[in-house]
Amino acid sequence: MSFLETVRFDDPLLNLAMVLVCGIVGGEICGLLRLPKVTGWIGTGILLRAMSLPGLDGEALQRFTPFMNFVLGYIAFTVGAALYFANLRNAGKRLSLLLLGEAIVTPIVVGLLLIYVGGMEMRPAILLAAIAIAGAPGTTVLVVQEARARGILTSTLIAAVALIDMVAVGMFVFVSSFLHVDNNFFEALGYVGFQVGTSFVIGASCASLALVLNRTIAGPAFLGPLMVAVILGSWGAAVGFGVSGILACSFAGITVTNLRHETVRSAEAYLHNIGGVLFALFFTLAGMRLDFSQVPAAFSLVVLYFFARLSGKYLSAFTALGVAGVPSRVRNYFGLALLPHGGVAVGLILLVQSEPHLQGVQEIVTTVGLAALAINQLLGPSAARIALTRVGEDHKDRPRLLDFLQEQRIVVDLKGNSREEVIKSLANHLYATTKLPVPQKQFVEMVMEREAEVTTCMGEGLMIPHTILKEGEEVKGVLGISTEGLDLKAPDNRPVHAVLLLATPESERSRHLEVLAAFATAITRDVNLREQLYHARSAAHAYNILHADDTAELNYFLEDVMERTRD
Template sequence: MNFDDPLIRMAMVLVSGIIGGELVGRIKLPKVTGWIGTGILLRMLDGYLTTSHGLKLGLDPDAVSTFGPYMNFVLGYIAFTVGAALHFASLQNTGKRLGLLLLCEALITPAVVFFSLFILGGMDTKPALLLSAIAICGAPGTTVLVVQEARARGILTRTLVAAVALIDMVAVGMFEFVYAFIRVPGGGTMSLQAGLVNVGTEFGLALAVGFTCAGLALILIRTVVGPAFVGPIMVAVILGSWGAARGMDVSGILACTFAGIAVSNLRHGTVRSTEAYLQSIGGVLFAAFYTFAGMKLDFSQVWPNLSLVLLFFAFRFIGKYSGAFIAMYFANATNAVRNFLGLALLPHGGVAVGLILLVQNDPTLSDHADVITTVGLAALAINQLLGPSGARFALNSVGESGKARPRLLDFLDEHRITVTVDGNTKQAVVSSLVDQLYATSDMPIEKEEFVRQVMKREASESTCVGHGLMIPHAILDADAKMEGVLGISRKGLDFRTPDGRPVHAVLLLATPENERERHLEILSAFAHLITHDENLCEQLYHARSAAHAYNVLHAEAAEEINYFLEEVLEEFRDPNPSKPNP
């Protein structure tokens, strides 16, 4: 049999990866860990058979290079998906957390890693600088896979998924700066200004490529392409962005990330079409990709550099954890996010592989390529073997695993909550909340008409229900989904109420005709909260941030009011329910 045929190699790698992932999944570890480990074993098996029996399976780095376009597409898809997660309207309450985290990632992680390699490990300056920049990289694909497998939802999950995209952009920028700085012909040095110009040019060209490809695709979708081909058009965006970027000698990862950002913020629904289109083959894409990634590591080069590998791994983790902890401390994040975000950032993935390969293929860095490749890939393999489990442990520890299921109050996500609502009149308060509603939701009627309907309803009968709660709303003559925002005032709003108490929470609801039943369920849930659970009520009314308010409403203690809808359906089917219907 001819094992040199690329399709046979692909089949062997794919089947092996699937088996490895399934076996690892049975012991409750992320499948990506099994894929990486399978790749490492395949390379070792190929070497053993070649040496001992003269049988070469072709499962070595040459096999990976054969599938270069495939690997590039999966990297581009990962970058596009993570860029699409940066829907700015949905991240408006996370800006402080993300900003501080990126600052700490850009300063603390590379500084800690450089110190360990240069001072403790005695590594030369150039490889130490490059590995320090590579250490910033996260693993968007791995992180998204772990989140999906864990069915996680919450503040840590939201921060993590948004952060990994931006962290990789910071890593690429830092790497490009260091890369340009040390590659000056003749062994000279580049000025700080020239290095910054180089990074700015890289980002500017990548942004232009990504936005151009995304813009052309959206024009086609509006004018020519039908709904059935939205997914394929987005695949073309990924391919075009990567190819055009490589043709201009800029980062394909950045270009695809910018393309995802453009599509998400210009036509958000298109992102879901793309994900749905590729979901059916997602197992093929990721299983083969990460198995191939594991095959890149040459263990014969690891043992002579084992001390450097361990230093890189250990101090990268120290940098990641301390940087995330410091950032979340100053961002006033919840204790759960502060304590576990650093652990969740441990995975190290595709972008780091791309940067290592860039060094490996540069003849001007041939003196340092071997040590960078060995240390970088060996530590990456350890991170990919342990990192997904660390991320899963973090999600489990903060109670966000299994929460990505429909719940009654799902529309009250963090970006639809504010804790600074204020106003002297109901009109002013409602108008401010309507602005937030329209900034974060696709509404079927004009803003002014919605405000008029809400205030007309308020004039006929006050929605101040007592106990500090007000629920202004309007019933929309449209076939849409329930939308709403929650405004919290810690000091209280001085409105006329049945019990004379100031209003601390204003729940603004936009209810379509087809959601009237859910509207009543939500009113019942909040009435139950304010009258039966004083502790939860006080936590909500005095929440320090939107994230704290979100945690109150989505915590286990609140499941009696913010229940999982599928559990309610099961109870209706069960003739002897274990607990009464909400």
């Protein structure tokens, strides 16, 4: 026996190294061609499978299942961490309608087209319909960052893709269970309830334990490793209880971000350092699971699935946002921004392969699902970027005067019979969305003391109560709007329609004065702006009015002011 005959090439670590290097090369080649790197990773995986290298055949890929599960857990955790409830105030209606549309419209459109146009059997069609709901939070966030986007579409999109993935998992669990329990609707629904409830308990428990350890025993330097332990523990415990690891890790992320929101950035920064390695390996291995020899025969189904998903996404988003009263330019392009398809979809496809009761449909679901996903990865990021550009939200992340007035800090239908009632109401909203260095009761007393000295009613329906805080780093505030007008005994005897409550640290006095001057000047001089703002239908509508490009006098870029000052 020769030396070469004794050499083995099937060691898992060696195989992972081969996959990683090949994936990196493929991704960089796609990057040079101005294509998403993930497309190169998937394409490299397809090529590696076709080459039938030692240790990288179909059966050998099962050895990497724990790694694939960890990356799926990492993706799910970051999805959940994006759901900080304080930032979702005022967005509840449109997010609820979006989720309802994604849970009903998208799978119905996809399923019906696959069955009646593509001639596909019902079992694989409804599985692919459930998988079609999933989005791509990681890809979407990357596109938003590259576009430097900010606005209603951007904020809604970031929150929506995270929630939509959870809906996709829930719908997939329901469909998979429905097919497993002899098409019994109520048993499948009960199984979904068990899955969601148990996953929540597992994820929340793991996250809470990690936060307690971080406060008591482990120092800040171990926050990142603790979050890795949360992902591993949530997924492992979920497997032990027979529930979804994706849901458990999602709930863990939600728990962390809402209990100690400041820890999320530190944890994500730690995980981001290894994110490139994880994703390059994950998507290359996912590509290796695609039997490309089956794609030509299923090409028409792949194309149909892609356009069916796009149609379902667009129709559900357009309808939901129309009912929610979202501005038309956001409504018209939101469905296009939902096109990216990512990691959770891959995970659901892999789950199809691992379920014994789904034998017979695994090949067609894997082939059509992964091939269509590759197309989405090629076109999806560009589609999302086009949507952000057309809506006018790209390159809007430069610091502006009114950056603190995000949608969640705007209140419509403001009520109150006195200045104190109005200020207390707005202070409740301010403290619900913002952390301040003084107790709320003390803050209200300080504002009222300032109000007692000289009224902050500026005339023309505007009031700007405020106070200066000794601590803090930036101006904080909320805006309340009353279409009917409030009788607050203004000096000009006019009803007050807009109340801007400000909390300014000592170090930001100059910006505080800029906000006061800009708001007072714009409202008193610009009749059109005043009327639009006073009759804003929703917080989103008011946000668009305040942050529109044609309100430059009110919401200019601070860096431009500093540049002019230097000149």
